[in-house]
Amino acid sequence: xxxxxxxxxxxxxxxxxxxxxxxxxxxxxxxxxxxxxxxxxxxxxxxxxxxxxxxxxxxxxxxxxxxxxxxxxxxxxxxxxxxxxxxxxxxxxxxxxxxxxxxxxxxxxxxxxxxxxxxxxxxxxxxxxxxxxxxxxxxxxxxxxxxxxxxxxxxxxxxxxxxxxxxxxxxxxxxxxxxxxxxxxxxxxxxxxxxxxxxxxxxxxxxxxxxxxxxxxxxxxxxxxxxxxxxxxxxxxxxxxxxxxxxxxxxxxxxxxxxxxxxxxxxxxxxxxxxxxxxxxxxxxxxxxxxxxxxxxxxxxxxxxxxxxxxxxxxxxxxxxxxxxxxxxxxxxxxxxxxxxxxxxxxxxxxxxxxxxxxxxxxxxxxxxxxxxxxxxxxxxxxxxxxxxxxxxxxxxxxxxxxxxxxxxxxxxxxxxxxxxxxxxxxx
Numbered sequence: 001x002x003x004x005x006x007x008x009x010x011x012x013x014x015x016x017x018x019x020x021x022x023x024x025x026x027x028x029x030x031x032x033x034x035x036x037x038x039x040x041x042x043x044x045x046x047x048x049x050x051x052x053x054x055x056x057x058x059x060x061x062x063x064x065x066x067x068x069x070x071x072x073x074x075x076x077x078x079x080x081x082x083x084x085x086x087x088x089x090x091x092x093x094x095x096x097x098x099x100x101x102x103x104x105x106x107x108x109x110x111x112x113x114x115x116x117x118x119x120x121x122x123x124x125x126x127x128x129x130x131x132x133x134x135x136x137x138x139x140x141x142x143x144x145x146x147x148x149x150x151x152x153x154x155x156x157x158x159x160x161x162x163x164x165x166x167x168x169x170x171x172x173x174x175x176x177x178x179x180x181x182x183x184x185x186x187x188x189x190x191x192x193x194x195x196x197x198x199x200x201x202x203x204x205x206x207x208x209x210x211x212x213x214x215x216x217x218x219x220x221x222x223x224x225x226x227x228x229x230x231x232x233x234x235x236x237x238x239x240x241x242x243x244x245x246x247x248x249x250x251x252x253x254x255x256x257x258x259x260x261x262x263x264x265x266x267x268x269x270x271x272x273x274x275x276x277x278x279x280x281x282x283x284x285x286x287x288x289x290x291x292x293x294x295x296x297x298x299x300x301x302x303x304x305x306x307x308x309x310x311x312x313x314x315x316x317x318x319x320x321x322x323x324x325x326x327x328x329x330x331x332x333x334x335x336x337x338x339x340x341x342x343x344x345x346x347x348x349x350x351x352x353x354x355x356x357x358x359x360x361x362x363x364x365x366x367x368x369x370x371x372x373x374x375x376x377x378x379x380x381x382x383x384x385x386x387x388x389x390x391x392x393x394x395x396x397x398x399x400x401x402x403x404x405x406x407x408x409x410x411x412x413x414x415x416x417x418x419x420x421x422x423x424x425x426x427x428x
Contacts, residue, residue, distance in 0.1 A: 004029065005049060007143055008042045009067070015139060016070035016090035019043065020099050020154070025140060027149035035154055036100075043071050044078075051082050072097075094135045095151070102184060103155065107162035109188055110180045114167045117190070117271070121172035122163065124156040125181040125191075155182070175300075177273055195237060195267040197280060198296045198303060200260035201226055203250070205290035210249045222252055229287035230265050236283055237270035245304045247314070247424065248387060255420045258317075260294065262426055264304050310387075310426065315367065317423040318383045318391050326412035328379060333371040336381075339409050340369040345385075348401040350393050364389040381406075382422070392416045 004026060011017065011025070023039030030038055050067060053059035065087055068079035073089040091097040114122060132151050140148045159182070160171045179191040203226070212228065213221040227244055234242050246263040250256050277295050284293035343366045349359045366389070370382040383391060390402065395416040397405035407414040 004042070005045060007145065008046050009050065011139065011143055012043070012046065012067050012070045013063075014070075015093040016072070017094060018072055018092040018097060018099060021092050021094040021136065021151075024136065024151065024154055025143075025145050025148045027154070028147040034158070035149070043075065047071075047075070047078055047082070054082070094139070095132055099151070103158055103162070106155075106182050106188065107159045107166070110159060110182070111163045111166040113180060113188065113190065114163055114169050114178075117178060119167075119169055119178045121175060121177045122160075122169050123171060123173065123176040123179045124160045124163070125179055126152045126155045126184075127181065128183045128185045129155075192239075192269045192271065194243075194301075195239070195270050195273060196299045196301065196303065197233075197265045197267075197277070198262070198299045198307075199265060199281075199284070200262055200294045200296075201229075201256065202258075202260040202292040203254075203256040203290065204292065206253045206255060208290060209252045210244070210246060213252070224288060224290060226263075226291060229284050229291050229293070232283050232287060233265060233267055233280060236272075236275055236280065237267045238272045239267040240269040242267050245307055247307045247310045247426075250421050251392075251419070253419070257420050258423045259426070260292070261421070261424050262307055262310065264299060264307050266304075314387045314425040316385060316387055316389075316421060316425070318385070319420045319422050320381045320383060320391060320395060320416050321418040322379050322381055322395055322406060323415045323417050324377050324379070324410055324412050325414070326410070327376045328373060328410070330373065332410055333373055333379060336371055336406060336409055337369050339404070340366045340383075342367060343404065345389060345394060346403055347390055347393060348398075350390050350398050350401065362388065366394070378417075387424075391419060 008022070011022070017039070019039035020036045021039070022042055023033070023035035023037065026038060026042065027035055030041075033041070046067075050059055050064055054061070054064050061084070064082070065079075065084050068075060068084050069087045069089050071079070071089075072092070076087065076089065079087055092099070110122075110124065113119075129151055136148065136151060139145070164170060176193060179193065181189045181191060183189070207222050207224070209222050209225045210227065212225045215221050226246075227242075230244050231242050234240070243266040244263050245266065247261055250261070277297070281293060281295040284291075284295065345364050345366055346361060347364065348361050349357050364386045367384045367386075369384075371379050373379045383394070385391070385394075390398075393402040393405070395406045395414050397403065397407040397414075405414075
């Protein structure tokens with residue numbers, strides 16, 4: 001008969017185990033019990049059963065003494081009462097008798113950190129327990145036990161409860177303010193999950209990059225970037241640095257107008273989290289008159305993926321100021337509008353960016369073009385197209401790398417003198 005009691009006796013006949021490590025082997029049995037309580041209960045019942053066998057002459061004093069030695073020194077009074085004297089008590093085979101000390105030590109240290117950092121929501125992580133994990137797994141497999149819990153899971157849960165009870169802070173698996181990583185060999189490190197803010201930005205000027213553009217000499221090619229404004233939030237949240245995740249990007253010389261481009265501003269390792277988003281918007285907008293921000297809400301990590309995907313799949317409306325070598329007529333404008341209605345465009349990577357991007361072919365669609373002639377050689381075009389279309393090359397053809405193009409349809413060299421993004425369709 002392979003009952004829990006018989007398994008317990010078999011295990012203790014071979015391995016010395018503390019209450020907690022024995023109880024953890026049967027962690028899925030007996031709801032509401034701590035593993036130390038579970039292990040002590042199993043040992044007491046085992047002692048009662050073994051005493052009965054000894055009374056009946058079915059168990060020798062030596063065997064009983066050996067099992068008592070594997071229960072731990074705290075059972076000396078019970079074993080002594082049964083007549084088992086001069087027992088050599090062994091350290092726990094799994095944890096070496098150190099588990100309770102680890103729990104006490106790290107519960108105290110984490111609680112102190114929680115109170116000092118004024119953390120309201122936290123998580124516990126544990127690492128560097130390979131040998132303990134290996135030994136407990138070996139025993140579970142040897143005795144066919146499928147109800148065991150890993151020592152890491154126990155430490156995270158038990159320490160988390162202690163910290164909660166002492167500090168009032170709550171464990172939070174979804175949005176912790178801090179994650180305390182316990183390395184039993186090195187101590188505690190604190191990870192502060194990033195704060196993610198959903199916003200839109202508008203570029204009112206040209207010569208503004210999305211990220212700082214640093215030359216080979218180490219200087220700035222352009223004095224202003226979207227990142228520069230966003231980086232001011234690091235000090236607001238007392239964070240280490242910031243990262244911006246945008247729904248695509250426009251060229252440095254292209255203005256971003258209309259409702260703006262979506263982005264998520266990520267503040268890494270923030271020590272402060274309770275910041276009013278009105279203050280965030282104020283800090284962003286006071287940086288320069290050439291950039292405007294609209295801040296919406298705090299978001300989760302999944303929004304970053306959706307933001308980046310939307311930059312590739314959303315449609316956009318551009319305004320292009322086009323200069324044509326030949327004299328243009330009204331029928332040129334009409335032909336252009338008719339030709340580029342729901343027209344597929346085949347583009348190879350533009351020559352101007354080949355140094356940093358692979359030479360590939362992409363197909364994008366122009367849904368419609370509306371034009372207005374300004375002079376004999378200049379017109380303005382509103383272009384509604386798929387995201388990812390290189391609009392400057394749609395105008396000039398890029399030496400045949402983009403086809404068809406405005407230059408091809410007009411039969412004359414054409415040049416995009418200015419370009420603005422008027423609208424980005426938001427899909428998040």
